Amino acid sequence: MSPEPACSCGIYAYHDIAPMTRALREEPYMFGGAVLCWGRIVIHPEGIRAQHARPLALCRPESPAVQQRTALLLREVTREYAIPLLELRDLVAYASEFGASYKPEPTPPSRSGLDRVRGAFSWRQVRRRLGKAFGG
Numbered sequence: 001m002s003p004e005p006a007c008s009c010g011i012y013a014y015h016d017i018a019p020m021t022r023a024l025r026e027e028p029y030m031f032g033g034a035v036l037c038w039g040r041i042v043i044h045p046e047g048i049r050a051q052h053a054r055p056l057a058l059c060r061p062e063s064p065a066v067q068q069r070t071a072l073l074l075r076e077v078t079r080e081y082a083i084p085l086l087e088l089r090d091l092v093a094y095a096s097e098f099g100a101s102y103k104p105e106p107t108p109p110s111r112s113g114l115d116r117v118r119g120a121f122s123w124r125q126v127r128r129r130l131g132k133a134f135g136g
């Protein structure tokens with residue numbers, strides 16, 4: 001079944017709007033929007049790959065020139081999927097009504113490993129002290 005952690009297939013989506021906005025600025029003919037994902041999901045630091053996705057909304061392009069060239073297409077697509085065409089600034093509020101993204105933990109794993117070692121060390125010290133206090 002796909003996507004698998006080792007492969008690259010699936011429907012790609014960013015967790016957050018900031019990297020999506022950056023990607024849209026680099027690629028003027030790429031459209032932004034929000035999707036609802038389900039089925040098999042592979043979680044990456046920047047986003048996810050999903051087995052199924054349904055568009056929730058599309059964003060109006062930032063550039064007025066691109067807006068003009070794509071207005072008809074975006075109107076047809078949003079009508080076909082019965083979804084709104086939103087300004088970029090309104091997308092997060094709209095999408096959050098449908099749920100949140102499964103983001104990976106922001107703490108790097110090496111640090112939490114170090115914290116576990118520290119915790120174990122102090123626990124051993126506490127036991128040693130308790131042992132002395134209670135004669136154990």
Ligand SMILES: [Zn+2]
Nearest residue numbers: 002003007009
């Ligand atoms: Zn695959």
